Amino acid sequence: MTAASLEVRGVSVGYGPVRALNSVSVDVPEGAVVAVLGGNGAGKTTLLRAVSRTLRFHGGTIGSGTVSFAGRRLDGLTPAQVVAAGVVQVPEGRQVFARMTVADNLRAGALGAAGGRRAAAEAQARVHELFPVLAQRAHQRAGLLSGGEQQMLAMGRALMARPKLLLLDEPSLGLAPLMADRIAETVREINAQGTSVLLVEQNAAIALRLASSAVVLEVGEVVLAGDADELAASDEVRRRYLGITDDPGHPGAPEGAGAEGVSEGAPHPAAPLRRWSA
Numbered sequence: 682m683t684a685a686s687l688e689v690r691g692v693s694v695g696y697g698p699v700r701a702l703n704s705v706s707v708d709v710p711e712g713a714v715v716a717v718l719g720g721n722g723a724g725k726t727t728l729l730r731a732v733s734r735t736l737r738f739h740g741g742t743i744g745s746g747t748v749s750f751a752g753r754r755l756d757g758l759t760p761a762q763v764v765a766a767g768v769v770q771v772p773e774g775r776q777v778f779a780r781m782t783v784a785d786n787l788r789a790g791a792l793g794a795a796g797g798r799r800a801a802a803e804a805q806a807r808v809h810e811l812f813p814v815l816a817q818r819a820h821q822r823a824g825l826l827s828g829g830e831q832q833m834l835a836m837g838r839a840l841m842a843r844p845k846l847l848l849l850d851e852p853s854l855g856l857a858p859l860m861a862d863r864i865a866e867t868v869r870e871i872n873a874q875g876t877s878v879l880l881v882e883q884n885a886a887i888a889l890r891l892a893s894s895a896v897v898l899e900v901g902e903v904v905l906a907g908d909a910d911e912l913a914a915s916d917e918v919r920r921r922y923l924g925i926t927d928d929p930g931h932p933g934a935p936e937g938a939g940a941e942g943v944s945e946g947a948p949h950p951a952a953p954l955r956r957w958s959a
């Protein structure tokens with residue numbers, strides 16, 4: 682295990698009688714972007730909650746398995762301790778504090794993070810550099826921002842804790858394609874600056890463009906895992922998650938499904954993906 686890699690091993694999660702994850706294993710090597718794909722209810726958000734230790738806020742519990750980051754077990758820590766260990770989640774649906782100002786939302790992100798005021802000031806400068814609009818709107822209420830700006834604020838708030846690993850839940854959800862592309866570019870930038878990313882994304886084209894590897898969840902289980910470009914070339918992923926068919930009778934992808942690196946219409950050889958058996 683490298684200095685800051687995440688290892689999820691055989692994790693099973695239930696919400697009362699509902700089994701949401703069954704023996705799921707995922708690695709995020711230090712410095713990587715790893716995508717989690719899957720349909721509604723597949724367990725993607727649950728996986729992020731299992732890592733951030735926020736399951737119990739939603740009535741969930743880990744039944745078995747381990748989660749380690751940088752060689753240290755996270756299961757057993759409180760959510761605040763997970764943040765202090767360098768792992769921060771950006772929740773689905775942004776969940777910014779709508780009545781608070783943008784600046785106060787960012788300040789809230791630094792609470793509990795190591796390093797004191799100076800570190801918080803440095804983190805804020807970095808966030809403002811990544812998202813200049815958050816500096817321009819510092820004194821506006823967060824609830825008045827557009828959806829894309831709220832996503833920037835949610836990501837900026839998480840970055841205030843100076844994470845080594847960012848858990849990003851559906852950052853492009855509900856955004857216009859141009860804004861989704863801007864958010865994707867920022868994820869790339871954040872990663873280039875040294876933060877690893879575990880990315881849950883319903884837009885598989887965006888996710889596979891950003892990620893070096895990916896797993897596909899179905900009904901709480903990992904059914905496919907491999908390099909992102911191999912997954913992008915696999916017939917199954919192209920058909921089910923990218924909406925692309927090579928059958929001339931079914932012309933191409935629906936709007937927005939195309940992606941750089943995912944050539945549409947060309948035949949693809951079967952990719953050497955791992956079929957997962959937990």
Ligand SMILES: Nc1ncnc2c1ncn2[C@@H]1O[C@H](COP(=O)(O)OP(=O)(O)OP(=O)(O)O)[C@@H](O)[C@H]1O
Nearest residue numbers: 696699701720721722723724725726727728739740
């Ligand atoms: N708080 C909860 N209480 C009970 N069941 C839940 C809860 N949250 C999720 N579930 C169930 O757990 C399973 C996995 O849900 P999860 O939200 O992790 O899936 P997902 O892949 O993130 O889906 P989506 O893209 O729709 O958010 C689903 O069957 C869902 O109904």
